[in-house]
Amino acid sequence: MFDDLPPDLDRLEVLRTWHAMWVARIDEKIRRVREAEDQREQAAAAAATRAPDWLLEYGLNRDALPMAVHGGDCHMAGKRVKGVDSDTARRALAGGVEACTHCRPDSELGFLE
CATH class of the missing domain: 1.20.5 (Single alpha-helices involved in coiled-coils or other helix-helix interfaces)
Known part of the structure; x- marks a missing residue:
């Protein structure tokens, strides 16, 4: 064999x-x-x-711009969110995106208008 x-x-x-x-x-x-x-x-x-450190909340439209910035563990964040880093969250706040009034990400990020 x-x-x-x-x-x-x-x-x-x-x-x-x-x-x-x-x-x-x-x-x-x-x-x-x-x-x-x-x-x-x-x-x-x-x-x-x-959990991400920061969240951007988007509207219903798939091409929608961010509506709000939240802390990563914010209970008020909706279902249409995307985790982002602190620089992206600051840029969103500087671009006019509203900060969540419950978790106050603007104060945690040191963002002053």
């Missing part, structure tokens, strides 16, 4: 050792790749569950 293998025991054992070393290297690489994928998935899950 496997006539292409050498006929003597010494060379067969060398081949087996060589391939066992390669299988061990491949198994180690598989372990490292799986570990890296697990870490990426955990980081993505943690980022997805963490």
Whole structure:
């Protein structure tokens, strides 16, 4: 059946050792790749569950401009919100977007008109 293998025991054992070393290297690489994928998935899950620092609330129209700026945990924020960083929230406030009167993001961001 496997006539292409050498006929003597010494060379067969060398081949087996060589391939066992390669299988061990491949198994180690598989372990490292799986570990890296697990870490990426955990980081993505943690980022997805963490509330954003600031929210921009949008109107009903899909092309609508932001209507209000909220803190990330504001209970008054509607369903049409997008998480943003503090610089984007400041620019929105400077551009005339209203600050939520409940969570007062303008005072937390140090924004004075």
